[in-house]
Amino acid sequence: MNWASWRVALAGALVAALTTLPGLGGGTLWDNSETAYGEVAREILLSHDWVVMHLNGQAWFVQPPLYFWIAAFFAKVFGVSEFALRLPSALATIAMAAAVGYVVARLASPRAGLLSAVILSTSLMQAVLGRLAIMDALLDLAVSVAIFAWFGALQTGERRWWYLGWAALALGTLAKGPVAPAMALLVLVPWVLWNRAALGNFVMPTAARLLGGLALFALITLPWAIALYRVAGAAAFGEMLGHYTVGRYLGTIENQSGPLYYYIPVVILGFFPWFAYLVPASLEAWRDARGERSGALSRLALVWAILPFVFFSFAKTKLPNYIALELPALAVLVALWFDRVARREDRRAAIAWTGLVPLTLFGLGFAVTAFSHDNRLTADLAQLRIGLIALALVILIGAIACFGCLLVRRLAWIGPFALGGASAAVMLIIALAGTPLVERFKPIPRFASIIDRDTRAGDVVAIQGVSGGNALAFYTQPGVVHLDGPNDVPSGPESDPKVRLCRAPRAFVVTTKRRPDPDPTYGRARRVLAAVDNDILFLVDGPPCEAR
Secondary structure (H helix, E strand, C coil): CCHHHHHHHHHHHHHHHHHHCCCCCCCCCCCCHHHHHHHHHHHHHHHCCCCCCEECCEECCCCCCHHHHHHHHHHHHHCCCHHHHHHHHHHHHHHHHHHHHHHHHHHCCHHHHHHHHHHHHCCHHHHHHCCCCCCHHHHHHHHHHHHHHHHHHHHHCCHHHHHHHHHHHHHHHHHHCCHHHHHHHHHHHHHHHHHHHHHCCCCCCCHHHHHHHHHHHHHHHHHHHHHHHHHHCHHHHHHHHHHHHHHHHHCCCCCCCCCCCCHHHHHHHHCCCHHHHHHHHHHHHHHHHCCCHHHHHHHHHHHHHHHHHHHHHCCCCCCHHHHHHHHHHHHHHHHHHHHHHHHCCCCHHHHHHHCHHHHHHHHHHHHHHHHHHHCCCCHHHHHHHHHHHHHHHHHHHHHHHHHHHHHCHHHHHHHHHHHHHHHHHHHHHHHHHHHHHHHHHCHHHHHHHHHHHHCCCCCEEEEECCCCHHHHHHHCCCCCEEECCCCCCCCCHHHCHHHHHHHCCCEEEEEECCCCCCCCCCCCEEEEEEEECCEEEEEEECCCCCCC
8 A cells, every 4th residue: 555645635635625615605606607507506406306417497408417416416415506517526626636636656756746726726727627516527537537637547557547547537428428538548649659758668458357347337327318318309318419519519609619729828827827837848758758658648638628628729619717628737747847856956946937927917917907908897896806916926925936946956846836825815815805806796696595585486587688697597497588689589488578477467587778769668658676787677467457
């Protein structure tokens, strides 16, 4: 038993827990993904249907069920709350830090293992994903475990690592579909080809083990797939796999597009504050990768960092969280580099690269200031800008401490931990102090509280011309009606404002303050219940009217 590696894994998990668990349930869910996925999980408890997912009372075939099953279980135990719905992501993030720390500690050194866990857990995107009610953290954990497990199996031939990889891929497939095995193979196949060229030897799996792995994968994934097919037929898989998986790559879904360079700023910001060290770390990993067996981990980290980035850059649909599955590789690269720096007499390069952290902060501060000025932000958001500058000062202090430690050889190993501590402090400040400040920019939960207080049996809850339909369903009840706006192409009687408002005994309508002229009320009374910024909540009641 390698107790040093297990101690590193435990320490890494504790660091990740510190950056994700405090204040996890603070603040309402964010539109659009958190409220949609949170509502799907809640409707499992409402409908008692664990096979077909539902959103707003309708069958929903967009994502596989693993996140929703886990979130619904936690909601059953702790009550339907932001904490329960975000807990699966937090636990996956904690487990990922432990896994990365364990593997790197075994293959490199305990210090490198702990550094990799700290760097991963205190990078901005990783900390954010660990606090969101979405399935990406589960996917990233599954892909990471599969890559590390098969990395070990191919080098040692140990059966346990082989089957662990298959089990992880099966769970990743249940979390977000075939992207899990696709990403694992995208990394491992080129790594195998590169490593075979460098080493010439591998412990390839036997036919029996290959069949056993496929059987384990099928044992985990097929029961739900068969149950879904029996209830919903092949069309459910056509929508899930064809439209929302392949379709996301080949086409643009929900206007989520971006240029070819989309993920360059995403990686810079998402791997903040550690991005400043990624260039020298990658260069040193490249030198190490051209060596003998000791370069296997560097080769894996380089392939893992580069190929998913290229793959998602060519996708038509782009979201920042897609690239998060390569964060473990970036953390490993920087951790290995810092571990070597701590052992060197000459640390001038590390000191120089640390100087980029303040420059990055000044660049971010300029961008925030320019954005605030160009978009004429409200006084509330201007206050947030001041808070962001204060948080940047915390990172600056951490960078200065890291710089100072690198100047002294016996303290050099402490440097990255000082920067990691500052980054963790920023994450906690944002979670505990920043969350209440941004609640004022979320009107839907406030409208929903009024609706819940005043609604009666038979009332209609509707939304028109503004975002937040998923949030309105989550914070009220499913069955929220989406009404056509004045400039929308009519899509049928179910969304026709006149039909729905005339038939309803009463209707609560969330819409925009920018009303059309003329603004029909169809002969019914309409009064304002609440208004927040540009959104407004109406109550439509009074004598019924003719629908046509």
